[in-house]
Amino acid sequence: MHRAELATFLRARRAALRPADVGLPDGVGQRRTPGLRREEVAELAGLSLTWYTWLEQGRPIAASAQVVDALARALRLDADQHRHLRVLAGLPVPPARTVPDEVEPRVQRLVDATAPNPSVMFDRYFDFIAWNAPYVRIRHDPAVLPEGRRNLLWMMFTDRENRARMPFWEAAARAVLSQFRAAVGQRPDDARFVELVRVLTEASPEFGQWWNTYPIRDFRPATISIDHPATGRIALDVYQLRPVEYPDLLLVMQVPTTPDDLRRALSLVDH
Numbered sequence: 001m002h003r004a005e006l007a008t009f010l011r012a013r014r015a016a017l018r019p020a021d022v023g024l025p026d027g028v029g030q031r032r033t034p035g036l037r038r039e040e041v042a043e044l045a046g047l048s049l050t051w052y053t054w055l056e057q058g059r060p061i062a063a064s065a066q067v068v069d070a071l072a073r074a075l076r077l078d079a080d081q082h083r084h085l086r087v088l089a090g091l092p093v094p095p096a097r098t099v100p101d102e103v104e105p106r107v108q109r110l111v112d113a114t115a116p117n118p119s120v121m122f123d124r125y126f127d128f129i130a131w132n133a134p135y136v137r138i139r140h141d142p143a144v145l146p147e148g149r150r151n152l153l154w155m156m157f158t159d160r161e162n163r164a165r166m167p168f169w170e171a172a173a174r175a176v177l178s179q180f181r182a183a184v185g186q187r188p189d190d191a192r193f194v195e196l197v198r199v200l201t202e203a204s205p206e207f208g209q210w211w212n213t214y215p216i217r218d219f220r221p222a223t224i225s226i227d228h229p230a231t232g233r234i235a236l237d238v239y240q241l242r243p244v245e246y247p248d249l250l251l252v253m254q255v256p257t258t259p260d261d262l263r264r265a266l267s268l269v270d271h
Helices: 003-016 038-045 049-056 065-074 079-088 101-113 133-138 152-158 160-165 169-186 191-203 205-211 259-269
Strands: 119-122 128-131 222-228 232-241 250-256
Touching (some): 169 191
16 A cells, blocks of 8 residues: 555655765766656666666565665665655564663653653663652662663562562563563564573563463553552553654653542652
8 A cells, every 4th residue: 555655755765866965977968857867776776777667656566675775775765764665665664763872861851740650761672761759759769770680571570579569460560571572572683682581581480481472462551559568559550652753762651540549649759
């Protein structure tokens, strides 16, 4: 269904380039084609002219990842355009941009602004990158986790205090593992994922047993319960959101379910 859109996109990007943009001479005389010629794009991408022409005509042909990536280089596509080209070609998108260090203060301000709701931001590996004071006081302080293991899976499966506070720990842990399993499946050769799976399998019998069953389940609306020693049980509705500019980041916000839950949460936050 994307063939016509793919053809339009390729023609538009070809028309937007000048020969000088790709290291080609302007040529002699007036060019009848705005931007690059089809044969120039085909040559730059290492494709046959006929095959590339069929792509621009929206014909029912399949393009491999290697071909699409070669076209992205030939057409000087930026990261956003490259991702769009892959989507139109029916291919997995390339990895999203990593988060520059200077973005972290912006992320922290966003997480802080969700107070009094406990909130946290994770990266693609489910590593904690930002959390607010209500999260520390109601849920857990990620700063106490060992260096290199400041990670949601590590907390869920190895932290005894967190586990003791969750009366329905198994359901929550299985849900987190299912999302993590899907993320690992998209990048099975990623060294960080490989290391996390190794250490968690060694550290937690439940993780190793459930991991081998290959659980997959996308996030669904959920409510978790926390038995806090100072206030008793607090029910929290869980929400997940992703910043558009950094889709690999995940904001998890936990909102007290009832007025009584909010009162108990506020007693901890205002303390």
